[in-house]
Amino acid sequence: MLQTSPAAPQSAELPKPILQLVGIRKTFGAFTAVENIDLDVREGEFLTIVGPSGSGKTTLLRMLAGMDTPSEGNITLHGQLINDVPPNKRPTCLVFQSLALFPHKSVGENIAFPLKVKGVDPAARKARALELMRVVRLPESYFDKNVMKCSGGERQRVALARALAYDPEVLFFDEPLSAIDYKLKKTLEKELKDLHRETGKTFIYITHSLEEAMVMSDRIGVMRAGRIVQIGTPEEIYGAPVDRFVCEFVGEVNTLKVTRGPDGAWQGVDVPGTFTLAPPRSGADLKEAFVVVRPEFMRILGPGESADNRLEGVVYNEYSLGSRIQYQVRVGAKVMLVELSRGRALPASADRKVTLGWDAADAFTLES
């Protein structure tokens, strides 16, 4: 049930697909890791597949790189079937989660490795390796350095340069930034995005961090239990999630279950009240639905302020998130989250009894 966001621009003026997946399925014994995936990867795009661990994203990537063969379905590259083409015969290259740098080779030897395999002569190899070291911002003096003596960030750059030396048409990344500290990760994410623009190659990146995906990608595919649940631009994933799973993947959310009352109005199930909701995107006439409100769209109403929907609650906890403050508000048996910018924080003396409010346009009405 692959759903394309309605806002996605259609094919005509888009670059042609470089990689096409049709009905891809991968089973290991009785376990199905990847279930019926259809996907067009456009030439030159930065596509990120996000999903929790065990969602099948690594298996999907390994099939694209040629390290696993699909149990069913076809993978084509420029229209040519490549299901059974081994990795060494594919114009693709994978940057491993562990980076897989050769510990017995120097930085330069690692980067020049694909060229050595191709039979390029040593002088040309060295020249190209030094050129690539400039591209990934490694100092020339590192050429003879032992890779194992490099820092985490330097190793990332070596792995990247080595992949580029292979001159692949498509580069795959298997969460290479997962073991890097936050600040360096932010730097490397931006560098990777720059590199994508400079090289014009197709990048397919997998990660469990949607934040990472948001920063870098042209498109994001969200995977769950072996399927791509939604694929679209970062704005579409954030602004028009197809279900609660995608919403929750983006961050903490408030979810309320609602049913149609006898008069056709939406009634709360976990909290009392009648709610005004935007129609579900699918347009279906639902009997039951979920309302999802992101904490940043939930407001604490002052006297005289109005909103489409209101809830009475009691603030019982607050957390500082740096520039913002998160409040936990108990509404009946539910806990609702509200995030306010620091400038609009509740005064310490304020009544802990508050009125929450949100507008129908700021919430999602979802079937599941």
Place this chain on the structure above:
Amino acid sequence: MGHRRTNAAIWTWTLFVLVAIYLPIVCGALASFNKSRYFGFPIKTYSTEWWQKTLDSIEIGMIVKTSISIALLVTVFSVVIATFGALAFARYEWKGRRFYQKLILLPIFFPQPVLGLAMLLGFNAVGIQTSWMTAVFAHMIWIVPVVTLVIAIQVYGFDPSLEEAAYDLGCSRTQVFREVTLPLLWPGIWSGMLFAFLLSWSNFPLSLYTTGADSTIPEWLYAKMVAGYTPMVPALGTMATLGAAGLLLAGGLIGLLLRRRAAA
């Protein structure tokens, strides 16, 4: 103070162990410098006469050559078999893998004299004349499992994604082996070679049954101890020990260099 007492205890214990291990070896070495033909302490007159006789002996020369030939062949064959065996059970997932892991260890726990006798009977049954070459085979039965274990430790120690990465970067299967697998396994293979050589060099029970008319150093030493003792016995014993120690030292140094290159 508790700390000082602990230190004293450690030193006393270490010294005790070293003395216990090396005293017999030193005594053996001293016995080889006894001018008198008969074994006995204290030694009245020292001489290098028996060392000279040992070095000059044609019989001993042949025995040393036999021991070296067996040890070298055992080393080469066991390392090749053990390397692929270790890769098979440490790297690949296949039916019966766990069973193979246990099965390959079994010969180590089998009493060697029984194993030797069984092999002798086996060779006789199929009509193979025993000689130093059959001993090569016999030694391997016991040494291949040990070497497989030693190399498997190295295989477990390196990330399989390194091989996948090389394959992904355009290597053929043989290039992956030559460029990545073999260089990374070298320290383990080197240790395995040393183990194989030294275990074969000093093996007595298996050789006793399976060398036929040929004789190895440990066999000769045993035979002369039983009948016809001269200080050539401790002299050859000391030489064999020194040779093994020298090999171990040189091998250890080379191994250290390999490890530093592979992992540092």
